[in-house]
Amino acid sequence: MDAVKDAVGGDSQWPVMFNQDEGTFVTVIAAGDTGNRHVVMYPCRGHEQMNIAFAVPDWSLKRPSELEYSWNAQGSVPEMVEGIQGFPPWLQRVFSRTPRVALFQVHGQEPLPTYVKSRTILIGDAAHAMVPYQGQGANQALEDVEGINALFADILDRDNIPSLLQNWDSISSTPCIRDSKGFSHFSG
Incomplete structure (x- = not known):
């Protein structure tokens, strides 16, 4: 959370997420373009950490054919930062300072015949x-x-x-x- 606060700085566009007294907030930020890119972020662990998920379509990745089915494949910070272009500057700063990135695919699922x-x-x-x-x-x-x-x-x-x-x-x-x-x- 400290790294996120530092990256955001005094940017007035930042949503009010740091005040524990006002509750926990989920922020969803959509790019508003044809890529259907969006960011979901929310504080956790008593506002000590920030969880951030950035969804992009597979076709926008540099090597979509190399994606592996995994919950913890290594992602690329530079590729993620490139993909966040067009979002608010404070969010771009947060992403540029991300220490690690996990990459995973999410797919639709047809119903099982029975549960x-x-x-x-x-x-x-x-x-x-x-x-x-x-x-x-x-x-x-x-x-x-x-x-x-x-x-x-x-x-x-x-x-x-x-x-x-x-x-x-x-x-x-x-x-x-x-x-x-x-x-x-x-x-x-």
């Missing part, structure tokens, strides 16, 4: 395609659990569990993301 096997069910980000930031997989798991709790509220016989889960599966197996284009996300 249930006997008395076992997939929930959360195991069942719903999510971007890997903002804790949305955990949030979806909590939402799934609430739905399952309501479904099982009046269960009297454990032999009914498989049929109740099949009912759940028939109404909950639509993924959250249906994007036919692969996007690479930079995370620093």
Whole structure:
């Protein structure tokens, strides 16, 4: 967070994210161009760290064919800084001082044929395609659990569990993301 504050300096365009007394803020900044580039950033760990994700389409990368399916492939700071052109100057300064960059692809996912096997069910980000930031997989798991709790509220016989889960599966197996284009996300 100190490195981010230093990079931002006194720039008046900076969103109010440093004041813990006012809560935690999520900032989404879109490039507003045909590249569908956007930055998502938010403080974490008691405002001691800043999580920043930069999404760009694969075609905008210098070597899109060399992308590997990984959650922690090494990204290029210079390429990321080049990709952030057109965003506010304070954000360009933040990116230019990033110590490390991870590169990973995010793809749409077609629904599985089923999310249930006997008395076992997939929930959360195991069942719903999510971007890997903002804790949305955990949030979806909590939402799934609430739905399952309501479904099982009046269960009297454990032999009914498989049929109740099949009912759940028939109404909950639509993924959250249906994007036919692969996007690479930079995370620093």
